[in-house]
Amino acid sequence: MDRYERILGGLFGVACGDALGGTLEFMSKDEIERKYGYLKDIIGGGCWDLEPGEVTDDTMMTIAVAEGILDNPENPIEDIGKHFIKRYDGKPKDIGNIIRIALGEYKRSSDWMKTACYAHQATGGMSAGNGSLMRCLPVALYYSDVEKMLEITALQSVLTHYDQKATDACQFYNLLVYQYLNDKPKIPPIREHIEKYPEYKQVFQLSKYQLKPTGYVFDTLICVLWCFINTSSFEDAVCEAANLGGDADTIAAITGEMAGVYYGYNAIPDRWKEKILIKDHLISIAQRIIKDNGKI
Template sequence: MSITRPQRITGALLASHAADALGATLESQSATAIRERYPNGLRDIVGGGPFGLLPGQATHDTDLTRAVLLAYLDRARINAAGGDPDVASLAAGHMLKWLRGDWPERRQGRKPVHVGKTTLEGLQKYGETGEYVGSGGAGGEGKAGNGSLMRCLPTGLFEEDADRLLLDSVAISAITHADERCTVSCAAYNAIARDLVAGRTPQEAVESGLEVARKLEKDTAVADAIELGKKFSIADMAANGPVGLPSEASGFVLESLAIAVAAVLDKRPLEDVVIDVVRIGGDTDTNAAIAAGLLGARDGEDAVPERWVGRLQFGDDFAEIVSHILTTESGSSG
C-alpha cells in the first residue's frame, strides 16, 4: 500500500518527537554506559534522564520544531488571505514565546527545562533587537552545534518549491545558528525530507541533499558529512560506539547530519533504527530526533510504534496542526 503525503508528513513529526523522548532518558551517556544498562537498547519511552522529564515530554528539540511548525500554520493562513509572510520571522516569534513561557503546560515567565547556549543567545538577541544572529552578514560563525538542525524539519515537509526551501532553511537556521555548516546542513536535510515526502527513494533523496550542499557551501564540509553518512552502519555504531565520529556524536551538526543520512539509508524498520541511534550515545535525544524525522518521512505514521505515540506530549497537537496546514493549503489552491 502506498504511503500518502499527509501520512509521511505526520509520520516525520511523530517519529522525531518520539525519538526525542526516547533518547532524552540517556542524554549525554556513552555507548558503553548505555550498553551496560540496556544491552538490547532502550525500547520504551520512560522519561527521567538529566532533565527529569515525564515520559513523552518534549525537550527543546521538539518544542522548537513545534515553533517552526506553527510558523507554517501561520504562513498557510496568511497565504490563504493573500499575504506573503516571512516564515523565518514567524518562526522566531514562536521560539521567543517558548523561551518566555508562553507555551502549553508552562507558566508565563517560567524558563524551559533546557535550552542550548547558542540558541539562548540567538533568541535573546532577537527579543532585544528584532534581528537574527545571521542578519546582515555572517554572524554566528564558529558555532556549529546541531541546535538548528534539530528543529528545521517542517520546512522540508511543507515547502515544495526548491528555491524557497533553501532560502527558508538558511534563514530559520540563522535565527540562532548562522555558521555555514549549520545553515547548509539544514538546507540539505530539508531537501532530503522534501524528496521523501514526495515518495522518492532514500537514495534519491540523499543525492538531492548532496546536490544542495555542493551548491550552497564554500567548502565541502556538509557534502563530506553526507558522503560519510552513506558509508556508516547504524547497527555497527550501536554495537561498537561512534567510531569515525571525532566528537562522539555529542552535538556537532555535521555528525548529527551524517547519522541521519546513515539512518534513512538503513533498510530496517523505523523502530529498530531509532533504538540503535540512541545506542550510539552522546547527544542521544537530538541525534535520534533528527534521524527519525527522515525515517518518519520515509515510512509514514503507521511505522511509528503506537506505544510511543500514545505517550507523546504533542502527539495529537502535531496531527491537528498538520491537518490544519494541509486543509488550508488545499483550500487556498482551490
C-alpha cells in the first residue's frame, strides 16, 4: 500500500468516525440499542442536529493542526494556534470545554504560554481531556523524523492541555500511527510501545463492557485501542467505537484515524466517504502532505 493511501485513509478516517459517532454523542449503550440497534450508517442528527456527513470539532481541529504544519513545517506551533483561533471564531459545533476555556484565554492574553495553564487551573486540575489526542494525527502523517514528530506532537498538545497524561497519550498514539504509516503489522507495535506507557497494558485484558467512553484521555485511548485490536476491518473498528456511546464522536474519530492509516483509504466504506461534506478539503491536505513528504 502506498503512503498516500494511508495518509488519505487517516484523514478520511477521522471524518467518517466523527460523522458516524456524532449521531450517538452523549447517549448510553442502552439508549443507542433502543433507538438505533447498532448504528452502521452516517445519518446525521443527534444532539448537534448534524447533516449527514457533517463533522464536528474533532475533524476541524485535526485540519487546523495539518494546516499549521503545512504553513510552517520547521516551527508550526504558532501557526497551529492561529488555525485553532480561526476555527474557534467560526463557532464550531461540539467544542470541548478545556479547548473552549484555553482558546478564550488566548483571545484575552495573546499568550500561548498561559492558555493551557489557565485552562488547567480553571478546571480544577482536570485538563487531561481527549481534545489534544483527537487532533494530533497530522503530526505523525507529516514528519519522517520520529524525534521531530514526537516533539511537535507534545507541543501541539500543551497549547491547550496542560496535563502530562494528555501529552503522553498523544505521543503513544502517534508512535503507533507512525509505525502503521511505515507498513508495520498491527499488534507488535502496540506491544512494543505500550512498555513506555504501562498503564495502558490493561487493554489486552478488558472486556468490551468494561470500557469507559468518557472524555478523559486515558479512558478514550483505552477505548480506541480496544476497538482497533479486537476487530479486523476499518468499518468494524469505527462502528464498535461509535456504538460505545458517551463521547462517541471523538472516540470514533480517533479510532478512525488509526484504522484509516492501518487499513488504508480503499478500506473505508464508499457509502461513508461519499457522504463527507468536506471530502475535497481532506483530499487537498493529503496531497499537500505527500508533496512535502520527506522534507523534514
